Amino acid sequence: MSYRPVVTNVKLAERNDSTQLYQVVVKLKDGGECRLFYSPEGTKINRLQTTPCPVCRRDYYCNCMDKFIEEISGQVDLEELKAAEPAAK
Numbered sequence: 447m448s449y450r451p452v453v454t455n456v457k458l459a460e461r462n463d464s465t466q467l468y469q470v471v472v473k474l475k476d477g478g479e480c481r482l483f484y485s486p487e488g489t490k491i492n493r494l495q496t497t498p499c500p501v502c503r504r505d506y507y508c509n510c511m512d513k514f515i516e517e518i519s520g521q522v523d524l525e526e527l528k529a530a531e532p533a534a535k
């Protein structure tokens with residue numbers, strides 16, 4: 447497994463403080479984009495189909511990013527993102 451995702455940009459896309467659900471759009475150095483889904487049950491990841499998968503090169507749905515969820519989410523500071531944007535009323 448030689449692929450090493452490098453997060454270059456993160457954006458808080460969805461926020462719901464009452465249900466503790468958050469979505470963060472992550473841009474990767476290789477041009478890929480993912481969406482991280484945070485919930486009290488855990489974190490999930492989806493690759494956005496804007497570019498082919500950097501791992502398997504498919505341009506449709508695949509599960510490759512699941513293997514890198516910890517590496518990617520480890521580069522995202524959700525608390526910092528929440529602090530940077532005013533809470534939705």
Ligand SMILES: [Zn+2]
Binds near residue numbers: 499
């Ligand atoms: Zn893939």
